Amino acid sequence: xxxxxxxxxRWTLLQKRVFQEICFLFFLTWSGLISLLLVGRLxxxxxxxxxxxxxxxxxxRLFVFLSPFFLFMLIPVACLLSIFLVxxxxxxxRELIALKSGGxxxxxxxxxxxxxxxxxxxxxxxxxxxxxxxGFDNFRRTALELAHSKTQMVLQPGxxxxxxxxxxxxxKNVDADQRLRQVFVEDQxxxxxxxxxxxxxxxxxxxxxxxxxxxxLEHGRIYRMQRNAITELRFDSYLVRLDxxxxxxxISQREPRPKEMSWSELRSWSAMPDLVEVRGEEFAxxxxxxxxKRWVVPVACLILGLLAIPxxxxxxxxxxxxxxxxxxxxxxxxxxxxxxxxxxxELGIVPAYLPLWGQMLLFGTIAALGIWFAARERGLRIxxxxxxxxxxxxxKAG
Numbered sequence: 001x002x003x004x005x006x007x008x009x010r011w012t013l014l015q016k017r018v019f020q021e022i023c024f025l026f027f028l029t030w031s032g033l034i035s036l037l038l039v040g041r042l043x044x045x046x047x048x049x050x051x052x053x054x055x056x057x058x059x060x061r062l063f064v065f066l067s068p069f070f071l072f073m074l075i076p077v078a079c080l081l082s083i084f085l086v087x088x089x090x091x092x093x094r095e096l097i098a099l100k101s102g103g104x105x106x107x108x109x110x111x112x113x114x115x116x117x118x119x120x121x122x123x124x125x126x127x128x129x130x131x132x133x134x135g136f137d138n139f140r141r142t143a144l145e146l147a148h149s150k151t152q153m154v155l156q157p158g159x160x161x162x163x164x165x166x167x168x169x170x171x172k173n174v175d176a177d178q179r180l181r182q183v184f185v186e187d188q189x190x191x192x193x194x195x196x197x198x199x200x201x202x203x204x205x206x207x208x209x210x211x212x213x214x215x216x217l218e219h220g221r222i223y224r225m226q227r228n229a230i231t232e233l234r235f236d237s238y239l240v241r242l243d244x245x246x247x248x249x250x251i252s253q254r255e256p257r258p259k260e261m262s263w264s265e266l267r268s269w270s271a272m273p274d275l276v277e278v279r280g281e282e283f284a285x286x287x288x289x290x291x292x293k294r295w296v297v298p299v300a301c302l303i304l305g306l307l308a309i310p311x312x313x314x315x316x317x318x319x320x321x322x323x324x325x326x327x328x329x330x331x332x333x334x335x336x337x338x339x340x341x342x343x344x345x346e347l348g349i350v351p352a353y354l355p356l357w358g359q360m361l362l363f364g365t366i367a368a369l370g371i372w373f374a375a376r377e378r379g380l381r382i383x384x385x386x387x388x389x390x391x392x393x394x395x396k397a398g
Contacts, residue, residue: 014104018086018112026082026120033074038063058142065139068131069259075124076297077331080304083113084327087312088320096313106375110309117305124298133262167240169215171202179203183217185240196223197238205239215240258283258290266291281348288352289345296356303364304334310370334363 090096099109157174166189172182183202187195199220217240222233258266266287269275275284311330315323341355 014099014109015112018090018109019116021086022082022113022116025085026078026116029081030071030074030078033078034067034070037070037074038066061142062139065135065142068127068135072124072127072132072297075120075127076300076304079117079120079301080308080331081324081327083116083305084308084312084323085320087113087309088315088323091313091316106309106371110371113305113309114302117302120301120305121298124301125295128294128297129263133260133265136260167215183220185215185217187240192226194225196225197221197240198223199238258286259293261290263294266294282346285346285348285352289342289356292345292352292356293342296360299360300334300338303360303367304331306371307363307367310367310374313374314370334359 087096096106096109100106157171157180159170161169166187168186168188170184171180174180180202181200183197183199185195185197185199185202187197197217197220199217201218203216205214205216217235217238219236220234220238222235222238224231224233258269261269269279269284269287270291272278275287307330308327311327312323315326318326337359338356341359344350344355345352
C-alpha cells in the first residue's frame with residue numbers, strides 16, 4: 001500500500017528527510033562508539049600481533065565475533081544520540097517553529113523517529129536472541145585455536161620458557177608431532193607450594209568444549225617443596241592447566257556465563273526445577289536477569305528514542321557540545337539505574353523483572369509526558385535557563 005496517496009506530499013518528504021538524517025547519525029555514532037571499544041580490546045590483544053603465526057585476518061575475526069555483544073549494548077545509546085542530535089539541530093535552526101507555523105505539529109513528525117526506534121529495537125532483539133551467543137561461541141573457539149598455535153610455537157627445545165604465568169618449562173627435544181622429550185616443569189601457580197615435575201614425555205592437549213589447554217606429562221615424578229619439606233610422588237599421567245587469560249592478554253576461556261548464552265540455553269536453565277540446588281542461587285538469579293535483559297534492552301531503544309525528542313527541545317539554544325554532555329548525563333543516569341536494578345535482581349532481593357521493567361515503565365512515562373508537553377510548547381527550557389544565566393553572569397562581570 002502506498003501511504004503517500006493518503007498523506008500530504010510535504011509530510012511524506014519530511015518523514016523521509018528526518019528518517020534519513022537519523023539513520024546517518026545513528027551509524028556515525030555507533031561506528032564511533034564501537035571503534036573505541038574495539039581499539040581498547042585491540043590493546044589487550046596486542047601481544048597476538050607479535051606472533052608470526054597469527055595474521056591480521058585472525059584478529060579481525062575476533063573483533064567480528066565480539067561485535068554482536070558490543071552492538072547490542074550500544075544500540076540504545078546510539079538511538080538516543082542520533083534522534084536527539086536531529087531534533088536539536090531542527091530546534092536550533094528554527095525548523096520546528098517553521099513547521100508549526102505551516103500547520104505541522106510535533107505529532108506529525110513522530111512517525112520517522114518512532115519507525116526508526118522500532119527498527120533499532122527489532123535489530124537489538126535479533127542480536128539478543130541469537131547473535132550474542134553466536135559471537136561468543138566463535139570467539140572462544142578462535143581464541144583457543146590461536147592459543148594452541150602460540151603454545152606449540154613457544155615450546156621450543158633446549159630453552160627454559162617462562163611465557164606461562166607461574167610455570168617454567170624445559171624440554172630437551174621436540175618431535176615433529178610436537179611431542180616433548182625429557183621435560184622439566186617448575187610449577188609456582190599455588191602460593192607456598194613449589195612443585196618440580198620431571199617426565200620423559202609431554203605434549204599439549206586442547207579441550208575445545210571446556211575452552212582449556214592442558215600440558216600433559218606421562219610417567220614422571222613430582223617433587224613438592226612446602227615449609228622446608230620435600231615430597232616425592234610418581235604418576236602415570238599428570239595435567240598442568242595453562243593460564244590462557246594471561247597467555248592471550250585478556251581472553252577468557254571460562255565456562256559460558258549467562259550473558260554469553262543463547263536464548264534457548266537460558267530458557268533451558270530457567271526451566272530446570274532444581275537449578276538452585278545444582279548451580280547455586282547466584283547463577284539462577286543471573287539467568288533470570290539475563291532473560292529479562294534480552295527483552296528490556298530492545299524496549300529501551302524505543303523508550304530512549306522517544307525520550308530524545310522532548311530533551312532536544314528542552315536543550316534548545318545550547319551549543320551542541322554542551323547539549324551532548326547533558327544528554328550523556330541523562331544516559332548515564334539511565335544506565336546507572338539499569339545497572340543498579342541488575343545488581344539488586346542478581347542478589348535476589350526482588351524478582352528480576354521488577355527493577356528492569358519498572359525502570360522502562362518510569363522512563364516510558366517520562367518520554368510520553370515530555371512529548372505531550374513539547375507538542376504544546378510547555379516543556380522544560382533548560383537551554384533558555386542556561387543562556388539567561390550566562391547573560392546575567394556576563395553583565396555582573398562587566
